[in-house]
Amino acid sequence: MDDPIVVGIDIGTTKVCTLVARLEGDRSFRILGVGNVPSQGIRKGTIIDISAASQAVARSVEKAQRTSGLEITSALVSLAGSHVSSVNSRGVAGISGRIIDQYDIDRALEAARAIAIPHAREIIHIIQRGFSIDEQDGIRQPIGMHGYRLEVEAHIITAAAATVANLRQCVEQAGVQVSQFVLNPLASGEVVLTETEQEMGVVVCDIGGGTTDLAIYINGDVWHTMVLAIGGNHITNDIAHGLRLPLTQAEEIKKQYGHAMQREIGEEDLFSIHPFGEEEATQVSRKVLAHIIEARVEEIFQLVMQEIKRSGYDGLLPAGMVLTGGTANLPGIRNLASEITGLPVRVAQPEDLVGLVDQLQSPAYSTSIGLLHWAMYTNSALPSPHGPYQKGGGPNWDTLKDFLKNLLP
Numbered sequence: 001m002d003d004p005i006v007v008g009i010d011i012g013t014t015k016v017c018t019l020v021a022r023l024e025g026d027r028s029f030r031i032l033g034v035g036n037v038p039s040q041g042i043r044k045g046t047i048i049d050i051s052a053a054s055q056a057v058a059r060s061v062e063k064a065q066r067t068s069g070l071e072i073t074s075a076l077v078s079l080a081g082s083h084v085s086s087v088n089s090r091g092v093a094g095i096s097g098r099i100i101d102q103y104d105i106d107r108a109l110e111a112a113r114a115i116a117i118p119h120a121r122e123i124i125h126i127i128q129r130g131f132s133i134d135e136q137d138g139i140r141q142p143i144g145m146h147g148y149r150l151e152v153e154a155h156i157i158t159a160a161a162a163t164v165a166n167l168r169q170c171v172e173q174a175g176v177q178v179s180q181f182v183l184n185p186l187a188s189g190e191v192v193l194t195e196t197e198q199e200m201g202v203v204v205c206d207i208g209g210g211t212t213d214l215a216i217y218i219n220g221d222v223w224h225t226m227v228l229a230i231g232g233n234h235i236t237n238d239i240a241h242g243l244r245l246p247l248t249q250a251e252e253i254k255k256q257y258g259h260a261m262q263r264e265i266g267e268e269d270l271f272s273i274h275p276f277g278e279e280e281a282t283q284v285s286r287k288v289l290a291h292i293i294e295a296r297v298e299e300i301f302q303l304v305m306q307e308i309k310r311s312g313y314d315g316l317l318p319a320g321m322v323l324t325g326g327t328a329n330l331p332g333i334r335n336l337a338s339e340i341t342g343l344p345v346r347v348a349q350p351e352d353l354v355g356l357v358d359q360l361q362s363p364a365y366s367t368s369i370g371l372l373h374w375a376m377y378t379n380s381a382l383p384s385p386h387g388p389y390q391k392g393g394g395p396n397w398d399t400l401k402d403f404l405k406n407l408l409p
């Protein structure tokens with residue numbers, strides 16, 4: 001009964017999902033509570049109305065407390081939005097010929113972190129993505145090796161400090177402390193990617209309601225991340241405009257009849273709608289609907305491809321793209337994505353869940369489940385299978401304490 005309890009709150013543009021889980025061993029958890037509610041006050045991953053957003057978070061937390069029978073005091077929280085950006089940096093630590101330990105890695109990461117970050121930005125993650133010892137590249141695990149000069153390559157993710165502060169305030173107003181922020185695609189990537197894909201080179205693409213979140217994994221580590229302010233809500237808007245429908249009806253129609261490739265739909269395939277200003281229901285062909293959807297989805301993947309090219313890693317992704325997020329439910333999206341990006345594509349969702357899992361086996365919950373994976377790695381003594389992650393917020397006090405102890409006579 002004393003197994004640790006972990007909590008993740010995924011604050012998305014369309015839904016807020018709080019999950020409570022009990023860790024069972026080092027590599028699994030059981031979901032005990034689910035609080036899934038429609039989102040409010042959030043657009044494109046950023047808060048536009050703090051009290052509305054906070055109420056949605058409070059409702060979600062309350063529901064998760066009720067279903068689990070546990071009180072929630074702190075949680076890992078998802079972060080997205082176009083205010084997020086990332087840079088790669090290098091840091092060096094002198095070793096003087098002895099055996100390298102964790103403290104040396106921390107020192108090298110600390111040096112990598114000392115790049116000029118504008119004062120209005122906050123570091124969210126520092127991810128180590130490979131080491132070199134005395135100019136020898138490609139070292140995966142330096143601990144236990146000899147050397148004089150340890151160099152780490154780090155991927156540093158920063159976010160607009162004010163936006164992060166708003167998000168933190170919104171969660172705190174709901175009575176919960178934020179133990180750590182996790183960038184959306186890094187949470188989803190933990191869930192939907194296999195280790196082989198991460199080793200070979202792969203991009204995870206989480207298309208939600210308001211954002212499209214990308215993370216590129218190469219050699220088992222995260223090499224690049226980005227968040228685009230475009231998603232499924234744009235498709236719904238296009239349908240609403242194109243067919244002159246209220247947004248709620250456009251959303252329903254998208255989910256019921258939508259398809260991402262018009263050429264796969266027959267002319268005679270019809271459904272009925274109630275457009276503005278019409279007395280009677282009218283018949284619309286699914287091909288017309290697919291035409292509207294295809295144009296927007298095409299644009300999304302063109303932007304995605306542009307970002308991948310800009311990263312410079314477009315030639316390093318033999319495992320292709322793994323699609324997730326609610327919009328990955330759209331029929332035909334896999335083929336269209338593959339045509340536009342020229343990459344192999346598969347659609348993925350959380351699998352092998354234990355506990356209260358009814359609605360969670362869907363691409364929309366990859367980020368929510370991913371937060372629990374992160375909590376599991378943070379909690380366990382074992383490193384994440386994909387390299388340890390460091391959150392921002394100062395030095396590792398445990399290693400510093402050990403270091404200071406060594407200095408004392």
Ligand SMILES: Nc1ncnc2c1ncn2[C@@H]1O[C@H](COP(=O)(O)OP(=O)(O)OP(=O)(O)O)[C@@H](O)[C@H]1O
Pocket residue numbers: 011012013014015016039044045080184207208209210211212231232233236251254255256258325326327328329330331363364365
């Ligand atoms: N069957 C479906 N066909 C097309 N779109 C779908 C389908 N099911 C869900 N969606 C879309 O998925 C989107 C919601 O996805 P998700 O729950 O991943 O978003 P979110 O996490 O709330 O938002 P974000 O991550 O962008 O902040 C909505 O735009 C919804 O219309």
Ligand SMILES: [Mg+2]
Pocket residue numbers: 012013184208209325367
């Ligand atoms: Mg999401």
